[in-house]
Amino acid sequence: MIEVKNLRKSFKGLEVLRGINETIAKGEKVVVVGPSGSGKSTFLRCLNRLEEPSGGEIWFEGTNICDPKCNINRLRQKMGMVFQQFNLFAHLSVKENITLAPTKLKIMTPAEADEKAMQLLNRIGLAEKANAYPSQLSGGQQQRIAIVRALAMNPDVMLFDEPTSALDPEMVGEVLDLMIQLAEEGMTMVVVTHEMGFAREVGTRVLFMDEGQILEQNTPKEFFANPQNPRTRDFLSKIL
Numbered sequence: 001m002i003e004v005k006n007l008r009k010s011f012k013g014l015e016v017l018r019g020i021n022e023t024i025a026k027g028e029k030v031v032v033v034g035p036s037g038s039g040k041s042t043f044l045r046c047l048n049r050l051e052e053p054s055g056g057e058i059w060f061e062g063t064n065i066c067d068p069k070c071n072i073n074r075l076r077q078k079m080g081m082v083f084q085q086f087n088l089f090a091h092l093s094v095k096e097n098i099t100l101a102p103t104k105l106k107i108m109t110p111a112e113a114d115e116k117a118m119q120l121l122n123r124i125g126l127a128e129k130a131n132a133y134p135s136q137l138s139g140g141q142q143q144r145i146a147i148v149r150a151l152a153m154n155p156d157v158m159l160f161d162e163p164t165s166a167l168d169p170e171m172v173g174e175v176l177d178l179m180i181q182l183a184e185e186g187m188t189m190v191v192v193t194h195e196m197g198f199a200r201e202v203g204t205r206v207l208f209m210d211e212g213q214i215l216e217q218n219t220p221k222e223f224f225a226n227p228q229n230p231r232t233r234d235f236l237s238k239i240l
């Protein structure tokens with residue numbers, strides 16, 4: 001589904017991604033871990049071109065997304081993204097947040113988008129919040145809305161960048177539960193997270209990033225039981 005070849009990214013001379021090679025197959029749940037500043041967010045943001053790669057290639061469903069002719073709207077439609085800071089539109093209601101993209105991109109009529117939004121809100125038990133504004137919701141509710149907003153576009157892959165890091169501890173579970181449901185339904189997922197329980201239980205593969213490179217990757221079982229690289233061992237010893 002996704003093939004990354006020698007991906008490089010620099011910000012004003014600072015090399016942040018230093019040759020990433022990675023293949024992600026349909027249905028995989030790839031968990032990306034690593035120290036702060038190692039390039040995890042930049043890697044994820046390059047996948048849907050929120051950041052412009054400085055070099056290399058990224059192929060998604062057979063299209064080179066770095067090609068200037070690539071249809072960026074179609075690409076983003078197929079790649080849902082969820083951020084640490086929910087990023088809901090504060091001036092739009094919950095339902096409008098969900099219907100905005102599908103109607104603006106003319107993927108659905110307003111009535112279809114409305115129906116889809118209510119279906120998704122029912123699914124997460126927040127139908128009664130349809131007309132509320134984001135500021136009236138808890139962090140956990142906002143993040144679950146952000147997730148279903150991405151799902152409204154029927155994406156083929158979901159990218160999550162530390163989706164629970166900004167939440168109060170008691171709200172982490174409800175967001176992880178929704179992510180686990182998605183995983184069980186077969187969604188392809190790339191998840192940057194410090195939730196090692198999630199990595200163990202849900203991940204099909206764990207990638208360890210450090211200084212702009214993927215230093216090590218393995219099944220969660222092997223990754224945690226048997227880290228090979230000294231830097232992986234050092235990282236795990238600090239967080240586990």
Ligand code: ADP
Nearest residue numbers: 011014016034035036037038039040041042043
């Ligand atoms: P991580 O998500 O692993 O914490 P990031 O991808 O956010 O790492 O950042 C990697 C490095 O790139 C850091 O040194 C960060 O300061 C730098 N960086 C990220 N985004 C920008 C930007 N827009 N401009 C300049 N430097 C950036």
Ligand code: MG
Nearest residue numbers: 040041042162
């Ligand atoms: Mg980050």
